[in-house]
Amino acid sequence: MSTDNPTEIKSDRAEPEMGSGRAVGWRQKLHEVIFEADTPSGKLFDVLLLITILVSVIALMLESVESIEKQWGTWLRGIEWTITILFTIEYVFRILSVRRPLRYCTSFFGIVDLLAIVPTYLSVIVPGSRALGVVRVLRLVRVFRIFNLGRYERESQVLLKALKATQAKIIVFLLVIITLVLVMGALVYVIESPQPGSKFTSIPRSVYWAIVTVTTVGYGDMSPQTVPGQFLAAVSMILGYAIIIVPSGIFSAEIIMSRRTKVTTQACPSCMLEGHEKDAKYCRSCGDQL
Numbered sequence: 001m002s003t004d005n006p007t008e009i010k011s012d013r014a015e016p017e018m019g020s021g022r023a024v025g026w027r028q029k030l031h032e033v034i035f036e037a038d039t040p041s042g043k044l045f046d047v048l049l050l051i052t053i054l055v056s057v058i059a060l061m062l063e064s065v066e067s068i069e070k071q072w073g074t075w076l077r078g079i080e081w082t083i084t085i086l087f088t089i090e091y092v093f094r095i096l097s098v099r100r101p102l103r104y105c106t107s108f109f110g111i112v113d114l115l116a117i118v119p120t121y122l123s124v125i126v127p128g129s130r131a132l133g134v135v136r137v138l139r140l141v142r143v144f145r146i147f148n149l150g151r152y153e154r155e156s157q158v159l160l161k162a163l164k165a166t167q168a169k170i171i172v173f174l175l176v177i178i179t180l181v182l183v184m185g186a187l188v189y190v191i192e193s194p195q196p197g198s199k200f201t202s203i204p205r206s207v208y209w210a211i212v213t214v215t216t217v218g219y220g221d222m223s224p225q226t227v228p229g230q231f232l233a234a235v236s237m238i239l240g241y242a243i244i245i246v247p248s249g250i251f252s253a254e255i256i257m258s259r260r261t262k263v264t265t266q267a268c269p270s271c272m273l274e275g276h277e278k279d280a281k282y283c284r285s286c287g288d289q290l
Contacts, residue, residue, distance in 0.1 A: 030097040031269050034090070049090070050140060053116075056083045057137050064131060080130065084120040087136070091117060099269045099288070112138045162254040169250050177214070177243070184210040184236055191229045198225070214240040 036042045056079070062068045063076045091113050095101045104110045116136035123130035185207030192200040199222035200206045209222050213236040224230050268283035282289055 027097050028269075030093060034094055034097055035269075052083055052086065053136055053139050056080060057134055059083075060131060060134050080120060080133070084117050084133075087113070087117045097269075109139070112136070162251055165254045166250050170247055173247055173250070180239070181207055181210040181214055184214070184232065188224060188229055188232055191226055191232065192224050195225055200224075210236060213237060214243075216240045216244065 032039055033041050033045050059076045059079045063073060063080075069076070094104060094110075094113065098104045105114070112135065116133065116139060119129050119132040119135075122132075186203055188209065189200050189203050189206035192198045192206075200209065205222070212219055213233055216237065224233050268286060268288060
């Protein structure tokens with residue numbers, strides 16, 4: 001009797017493990033197909049996905065042309081709704097295939113995938129909002145991993161690292177620019193507002209002029225008429241040329257310093273981070289097993 005019990009207990013425990021193993025295997029296979037491009041099935045899925053995205057974006061653009069919409073509007077809307085339903089099913093599969101669905105839903109591509117389907121459903125309530133579905137073109141960023149373009153994949157990782165590394169410096173630079181245009185806007189308002197027919201009727205409008213001038217855009221819709229105002233405009237233009245190279249210089253220096261490593265298309269099932277090294281077994285962000 002005593003020898004039978006352990007066997008029974010062992011067999012009872014083995015069944016849930018096998019069941020859970022099948023579940024994990026199913027989710028893992030789904031994850032490889034949807035999120036990665038190292039396998040033929042994964043590459044095929046992503047290629048079909050990109051073709052569908054292109055067809056959807058083209059349909060949205062054509063629908064905005066009045067002559068085409070009158071003749072083919074019904075067909076174009078049918079294509080859009082069909083693709084939206086397919087994207088909805090794909091979005092559900094993506095959630096099912098990851099270990100932490102909330103992490104995926106709040107990630108960049110998770111938000112883009114959601115925004116790719118929301119406008120079409122929203123158009124039922126808000127007419128015309130379907131055109132916002134063009135945001136799904138952002139999903140084409142995945143083209144780098146689909147065709148196994150290793151060099152481009154590495155370059156994209158270098159750019160991402162450089163953006164993260166320069167974030168604090170760029171924020172400080174933007175704060176300096178905001179302070180500068182506020183001061184210049186206030187100065188030109190004080191100088192120009194007393195003039196008859198002046199377009200500098202408020203500080204916000206004057207700040208708008210300062211932003212346009214410092215960024216060297218120069219719409220020409222409003223310009224100073226007095227000598228002090230024109231002198232201030234000249235100073236703003238010169239400053240614009242001087243400071244416009246600052247963010248590009250910071251970013252370029254960080255790219256040069258970035259270490260280039262060989263990466264794969266493998267995505268972490270937990271945090272959805274891509275671009276891991278070829279010999280990586282654990283995610284460099286969350287530490288979960290790849």
